[in-house]
């Protein structure tokens with residue numbers, strides 16, 4: 292067991308973190324998005340920086356403030372912008388944590404002007420976004436990879452499948468069944484799954500403490 296109390300264990304590492312939602316434009320004033328607050332990713336960025344690593348935080352639209360001299364924040368809006376920002380930086384990182392709630396689909400043709408109210412129904416055609424985490428999992432020289440999964444049923448089974456498909460070293464599973472878990476709230480309840488399919492269960496706790504638990508599991512494996 293590596294001693295977390297002795298700080299700066301990650302001093303020679305660079306870590307990329309994605310966080311927050313993505314906004315997919317429908318027209319210049321409207322978007323498809325989700326309720327991710329970016330709080331879990333921000334807590335992770337702070338904890339990793341406190342362990343001495345340089346952090347590249349690639350963040351979708353979020354009101355959360357993150358201040359630390361080791362954190363460089365890159366703001367993006369859409370999944371495609373997040374994908375581009377990740378691939379611009381990924382070669383220089385040792386470790387990458389994908390906590391963003393990326394939109395699975397985006398409008399095929401965002402309107403150039405605000406869409407006018409006309410008929411009773413309106414169809415918007417959607418196309419799949421690239422899976423950013425999976426694209427990094429496919430890289431030959433990939434960093435240590437941490438993914439997130441939010442499942443509503445057969446949680447473990449889906450999480451094992453996701454870990455394999457996305458080639459993660461650790462997968463953090465959030466259960467939606469728990470009151471103090473998930474979007475917006477300041478607490479979270481997680482399980483962590485490693486490559487050997489070990490499952491580590493944690494209690495509901497503040498996201499800052501959840502971040503410590505995740506970073507603890509990372510440090511055991513990257514040092």
Ligand code: C5P
Nearest residue numbers: 389390391393421422423424438439440
């Ligand atoms: O497939 P699903 O969206 O459940 O996977 C969740 C994990 O994959 C998270 O770590 C999320 O950040 C990442 N992801 C991604 N790009 C996507 C979709 C998900 O990086 N387009």
